C-alpha cells in the first residue's frame with residue numbers, strides 16, 4: 324500500500340480510506356515553508372530538514388493515547404511534508420516548481436523594470452551590500468550574501484523590481 328503504516332493503525336483507518344483521501348491532498352502552497360526552509364535552500368539542507376520532520380511527524384511515532392485532534396494534525400503535517408518532498412526532493416520537479424514560483428513572483432511583485440548584472444550595481448562597503456537607484460528615487464538593495472542566490476530585487480520605495488542576472 325501507499326501508506327504501509329495506515330493499514331495497521333486503527334485510529335487512522337477510522338478516518339476513512341486513507342490512501343484515497345490522502346492521494347488527493349493538494350500540494351502545499353509553499354513546499355519550502357512546509358519543510359521549514361527558505362526558498363534558496365539547497366538540496367542537502369532540504370533533505371536534512373525533510374528527514375527530521377518526517378521523524379517528528381510520522382504517525383507511527385505518535386503515542387497511542389494521543390488525542391484525535393493531535394493525531395489528525397500530525398497526519399496533516401506529515402502529508403504536507405511528504406507532498407513538499409515529492410516536489411523538492413527531485414532535481415527535475417524542484418526546478419519546475421522554482422520556475423513556476425519565479426513566474427508567480429514576477430506576476431505578484433509587479434513589473435520588472437530592468438535586468439541587471441551585479442557588476443552594474445554599486446558596492447556599499449559600510450553594510451556590504453549592492454545597490455542600484457530606482458527611477459522613483461528609491462533603491463534596489465541586495466546583501467553580498469544574498470546576491471549569489473537572489474534573482475529578483477524589489478525597490479525599497481515603489482513596487483518596481485529588477486531581475487538580477489547571473490553570469491553562468
Ligand SMILES: [Zn+2]
Nearest residue numbers: 457459478481
Ligand atoms: Zn522604486
